[in-house]
Amino acid sequence: xxxxxxxxxxxxxxxxxxxxxxxxxxxxxxxxxxxxxxxxxxxxxxxxxxxxxxxxxxxxxxxxxxxxxxxxxxxxxxxxxxxxxxxxxxxxxxxxxxxxxxxxxxxxxxxxxxxxxxxxxxxxxxxxxxxxxxxxxxxxxxxxxxxxxxxxxxxxxxxxxxxxxxxxxxxxxxxxxxxxxxxxxxxxxxxxxxxxxxxxxxxxxxxxxxxxxxxxxxxxxxxxxxxxxxxxxxxxxxxxxxxxxxxxxxxxxxxxxxxxxxxxxxxxxxxxxxxxxxxxxxxxxxxxxxxxxxxxxxxxxxxxxxxxxxxxxxxxxxxxxxxxxxxxxxxxxxxxxxxxxxxxxxxxxxxxxxxxxxxxxxxxxxxxxxxxxxxxxxxxxxxxxxxxxxxxxxxxxxxxxxxxxxxxxxxxxxxxxxxxxxxxxxxxxxxxxxxxxxxxxxxxxxxxxxxxxxxxxxxxxxxxxxxxxxxxxxxxxxxxxxxxxxxxxxxxxxxxxxxxxxxxxxxxxxxxxxxxxxxxxxxxxxxxxxxxxxxxxxxxxxxxxxxxxxx
Amino acid sequence: xxxxxxxxxxxxxxxxxxxxxxxxxxxxxxxxxxxxxxxxxxxxxxxxxxxxxxxxxxxxxxxxxxxxxxxxxxxxxxxxxxxxxxxxxxxxxxxxxxxxxxxxxxxxxxxxxxxxxxxxxxxxxxxxxxxxxxxxxxxxxxxxxxxxxxxxxxxxxxxxxxxxxxxxxxxxxxxxxxxxxxxxxxxxxxxxxxxxxxxxxxxxxxxxxxxxxxxxxx
Numbered sequence: 005x006x007x008x009x010x011x012x013x014x015x016x017x018x019x020x021x022x023x024x025x026x027x028x029x030x031x032x033x034x035x036x037x038x039x040x041x042x043x044x045x046x047x048x049x050x051x052x053x054x055x056x057x058x059x060x061x062x063x064x065x066x067x068x069x070x071x072x073x074x075x076x077x078x079x080x081x082x083x084x085x086x087x088x089x090x091x092x093x094x095x096x097x098x099x100x101x102x103x104x105x106x107x108x109x110x111x112x113x114x115x116x117x118x119x120x121x122x123x124x125x126x127x128x129x130x131x132x133x134x135x136x137x138x139x140x141x142x143x144x145x146x147x148x149x150x151x152x153x154x155x156x157x158x159x160x161x162x163x164x165x166x167x168x169x170x171x172x173x174x175x176x177x178x179x180x181x182x183x184x185x186x187x188x189x190x191x192x193x194x195x196x197x198x199x200x201x202x203x204x205x206x207x208x209x210x211x212x213x214x215x216x217x218x219x220x221x222x223x224x225x226x227x228x229x230x231x232x233x234x235x236x237x238x239x240x241x242x243x244x245x246x247x248x249x250x251x252x253x254x255x256x257x258x259x260x261x262x263x264x265x266x267x268x269x270x271x272x273x274x275x276x277x278x279x280x281x282x283x284x285x286x287x288x289x290x291x292x293x294x295x296x297x298x299x300x301x302x303x304x305x306x307x308x309x310x311x312x313x314x315x316x317x318x319x320x321x322x323x324x325x326x327x328x329x330x331x332x333x334x335x336x337x338x339x340x341x342x343x344x345x346x347x348x349x350x351x352x353x354x355x356x357x358x359x360x361x362x363x364x365x366x367x368x369x370x371x372x373x374x375x376x377x378x379x380x381x382x383x384x385x386x387x388x389x390x391x392x393x394x395x396x397x398x399x400x401x402x403x404x405x406x407x408x409x410x411x412x413x414x415x416x417x418x419x420x421x422x423x424x425x426x427x428x429x430x431x432x433x434x435x436x437x438x439x440x441x442x443x444x445x446x447x448x449x450x451x452x453x454x455x456x457x458x459x460x461x462x463x464x465x466x467x468x469x470x471x472x473x474x475x476x477x478x479x480x481x482x483x484x485x486x487x488x489x490x491x492x493x494x495x496x497x498x499x500x501x502x503x504x505x506x507x508x509x510x511x512x513x514x515x516x517x518x519x520x521x522x523x524x525x526x527x528x529x530x531x532x533x534x535x536x537x538x539x540x541x542x543x544x545x546x547x548x549x550x551x552x553x554x555x
Numbered sequence: 556x557x558x559x560x561x562x563x564x565x566x567x568x569x570x571x572x573x574x575x576x577x578x579x580x581x582x583x584x585x586x587x588x589x590x591x592x593x594x595x596x597x598x599x600x601x602x603x604x605x606x607x608x609x610x611x612x613x614x615x616x617x618x619x620x621x622x623x624x625x626x627x628x629x630x631x632x633x634x635x636x637x638x639x640x641x642x643x644x645x646x647x648x649x650x651x652x653x654x655x656x657x658x659x660x661x662x663x664x665x666x667x668x669x670x671x672x673x674x675x676x677x678x679x680x681x682x683x684x685x686x687x688x689x690x691x692x693x694x695x696x697x698x699x700x701x702x703x704x705x706x707x708x709x710x711x712x713x714x715x716x717x718x719x720x721x722x723x724x725x726x727x728x729x730x731x732x733x734x735x736x737x738x739x740x741x742x743x744x745x746x747x748x749x750x751x752x753x754x755x756x757x758x759x760x761x762x763x764x765x766x767x768x769x770x771x772x773x
Contacts, residue, residue, distance in 0.1 A: 031623045035630045051668055063653045064632055066669045070660055071628045073669075080666050091666045107615040111608065130619070130626060181664055253663070377601055532603050532613050 019461040039068040050090040075132035120165040137249035144223030156222040178255040215251040302553040304360040310351025367547035395444040627657035
């Protein structure tokens with residue numbers, strides 16, 4: 005969820021910069037990493053300054069900037085000297101960090117719109133921005149490739165999946181360029197054809213409008229070398245047809261905000277399901293679905309819905325009676341997590357989902373869980389106590405938490421040294437004498453959440469570095485195994501005998517095989533951990549952004 | 556918190572009991588070294604989530620990582636020639652060049668200053684054969700001619716060839732790229748004593764296509 009202030013105007017922390025660098029290197033290589041990291045650290049730079057300071061060849065810097073702009077990770081605009089001066093570039097760190105979440109976006113698209121939706125999102129994520137026609141063709145080809153011989157995917161099916169993604173706002177048009185030089189021919193060639201790059205895609209009224217494209221046909225199967233010529237002819241034809249689809253210049257990008265709202269809803273629904281029961285979560289799901297289009301992105305709660313409306317909109321396989329629904333709603337309202345609130349009595353009762361409060365509660369649960377897993381359940385009890393009671397003296401902590409004095413002190417000091425708990429001095433007398441001052445322990449949820457978020461960034465940075473280290477250590481073995489696999493594949497394709505295959509397989513010895521297996525296991529674990537830490541990052545980021553938006 | 560340290564050394568200005576130890580107790584040992592890099596953990600971490608969703612996202616992540624290395628957005632700096640200039644350098648054109656971009660962005664959406672030459676990717680796989688035969692024989696004629704003058708004017712030829720390449724590259728952007736490119740490659744191939752497909756890095760062990768049979772075999 006984005007705040008009102010674009011995040012790239014604020015300072016990036018060291019951990020964020022490090023993580024962005026690692027992600028850029030993983031996806032785009034060392035050159036782009038160097039350019040990107042330098043730009044993050046410097047803020048805004050012109051092309052010349054960037055090339056000079058990174059000591060890279062100008063062409064390499066140009067290419068890197070092209071890649072970053074293509075993916076929406078870098079924006080450009082007129083510099084300090086106005087439109088006549090050199091263009092200035094600025095990195096969008098938030099967008100780089102979204103790369104961690106690509107598997108989650110793709111999986112969500114798959115669960116909502118099937119394999120077609122999955123591939124559409126995957127292609128657009130990997131290429132940054134694409135036109136509708138090229139997306140449809142590429143995805144149709146990929147789907148055809150996986151289908152049995154003789155079948156192919158029709159373009160119209162892909163078009164309909166694309167349309168549904170646009171209708172539900174998961175895809176949006178890239179903001180159009182306000183071209184200063186397009187209308188005047190023979191004008192002076194300024195260094196930038198655009199006045200400035202508009203930041204908000206939704207400021208374009210046609211943001212979710214599908215273009216009319218003239219595209220019929222089916223996906224093409226990539227054939228083996230015998231039919232190379234046919235394939236080339238077809239490919240050539242496809243290229244020349246490209247210009248006649250009717251949607252040139254209209255590029256689409258993934259709407260991350262929409263995906264984040266979806267994730268937020270999912271988190272709330274699963275929390276309700278865990279805390280209460282399945283039926284309650286279905287009711288909350290219905291409420292969220294009903295208010296999807298009417299609730300603005302940063303709203304603190306959904307629009308008020310009457311119990312009558314909710315009853316009518318429940319899914320048909322949920323046959324609960326009207327009085328039972330009322331009971332469930334009352335339960336939800338009374339629950340201390342405050343997922344649902346009651347705002348009126350008309351229409352059988354007006355109810356809202358408390359979005360910001362739900363996020364705050366989810367963040368709080370995350371913090372408590374972290375303390376519990378790192379420091380034990382008694383420390384967690386003390387932490388929870390301080391969260392609820394705000395300020396407590398040492399003695400009070402011991403009493404309320406029912407923990408012996410010595411251990412309570414020990415735990416408090418450990419938490420204090422980790423910055424999870426703060427000490428607040430409240431003087432009784434103006435001279436701040438220690439014997440006449442209250443020393444109160446306190447926990448502030450927002451700063452603690454920020455601290456934990458930084459820990460998460462650092463964690464993922466460490467996970468990536470470890471994975472790179474493991475891969476590097478075993479590079480020789482990995483390359484050998486890849487070569488063997490390639491040989492095996494080609495032998496199998498040409499129909500070799502089993503004896504030959506076994507002979508090749510045995511080129512990897514048993515201990516090497518074991519080493520490879522354990523390496524693969526480690527890498528899987530590291531990758532999976534990254535995905536899981538990213539879930540925590542999402543929750544904490546959403547909570548932090550929601551508090552900033554409401555200020 | 557300094558308080559009055561002067562009056563009476565054994566007098567503390569704050570309530571000592573609140574600290575958790577009485578007078579005369581030994582203070583906790585002070586740290587002599589920085590804390591260890593990997594301190595032993597008090598509690599073991601909770602195991603990772605498992606399940607179909609988790610497995611699928613893991614597979615997706617690894618696939619994305621592998622495929623992003625093959626996309627043209629993965630920028631590699633051109634290798635600077637470190638030691639002796641090798642004969643094979645002239646013919647190994649698969650290496651990226653710094654002054655070309657390997658994909659074609661929509662230049663109307665980028666600042667003009669970023670515009671550089673777009674390089675059409677060369678096809679290193681199977682080459683289409685039948686339509687090429689007439690062109691190849693024409694190429695052979697040229698090759699024989701060039702072979703004759705090879706020893707005398709090697710330098711001139713080198714630059715001529717490069718100029719040819721440049722011209723062809725520029726033409727590529729206007730005409731059908733595939734046709735000229737393959738012709739270019741074929742011509743270059745015919746110029747060497749060695750068949751291109753024999754110049755491999757060991758990556759395609761046993762996977763070479765043997766359908767260059769129209770060229771000279773030794």
